[in-house]
Amino acid sequence: MRQIEQKSALGRFVEGLTDAFAFPLKTSHYIELVNPLWTSHSMQARIEKVWDETATARTLTLRPGMNWRSFKPGQHLRVGIPIGGRHFTRTYSISSAPERSDGCFTITVKGIPGGFVSNHIIRKLKVGDYIPIGVPQGDFYIPDAQPVKPLFITAGSGITPIMSMLRSLDAEERFPDTVHIHYAPHNYDVIFGEELGNLGKKYSRYNLTRIFTRDPGGEVTEEGLRNQHFTQAQLEKICPDWRTRDVYACGPQPLLDALESFWEANGLRRQLHTERFRAAIAGSNVPGTAGKLTFSKSKAVFDSDGQINILRLAEDNGLNPEHGCRMGICHGCNVKLMEGCVRDLRTNELIQEQGQTIQICVCASVGDAVIDA
Ligand code: FES
Incomplete structure (x- = not known):
């Protein structure tokens, strides 16, 4: 029961x-x-x-x-x-x-x-x-109605949402033709390693390749494929029909950025579904402008290097502002900008209108600024 x-x-x-x-x-x-x-x-x-x-x-x-x-x-x-x-x-x-x-x-x-x-x-x-705990949310899942041939690409703890999918497919006994590429530094770092191996033994349709990025003894033994992060040659070798597959990817930002650029360049961006645990931050060719950031409600002033997000700066200095996802999605960290200017780290857009709402988990101050927090 x-x-x-x-x-x-x-x-x-x-x-x-x-x-x-x-x-x-x-x-x-x-x-x-x-x-x-x-x-x-x-x-x-x-x-x-x-x-x-x-x-x-x-x-x-x-x-x-x-x-x-x-x-x-x-x-x-x-x-x-x-x-x-x-x-x-x-x-x-x-x-x-x-x-x-x-x-x-x-x-x-x-x-x-x-x-x-x-x-x-x-x-x-x-x-x-x-x-x-909160309620489950997010749109990173395989649609029920539509049969798919998944290509899972995961790295490190990015395996966790995919593990839920794999376990569900196993429980429902409807395992489709699946290719899974998983990156980890070493064999002993693979989370759920034994269970993944057992799935491979149970279902011939589940084709798992583990690539150990810091260990030359990985499973992909062909010259040039070991010890590497994502490349097109590697993908062609492991999954020649990748163009026909729906891709579900989760892992660190550099991997997801590389996958998005690759699928975009091939005109197949709609087939790629990604799950990020952190906001995609724009390149840091914009130098931060250091200054003093004032939290008006807390009556606190901290030095900012102009790069660190405001939420992190507050927490590092003992404040505990309200927040949720920490990646610019939920708006649980919204506050008002009172004075000065902040930069949205995802786009490098400058926000300087007094009274404008900002998300402190994805914004850094630019010079001196005051926020209503
Ligand atoms: S904590 Fe969710 S948007 Fe900032």
């Missing part, structure tokens, strides 16, 4: 009545003290299991509370991480399949060198902890 926490219609009715007595809080705030999964004012998940995939990547199995809804394989969600009285938000792809029968789902987090939050998740979160 699926164990997603459910509240009955009667329960919701009673909660509506008791809200009047709980004012100014809601009944849900008191219920949270009994079981955080029963709350309706926010969504929480309990960590049921932690599992080390590699030395630097860990999978958390999460049991979601009320208001959870199912997801499509490939979607992501926001996860709240309380650390030392501050609240951080990060976005992670779901790595499990929606067909999972126990009502849980998984996220798989890779520790980034110097990454404060990712390393906290890997080292400090434990079974029994509760964390706030």
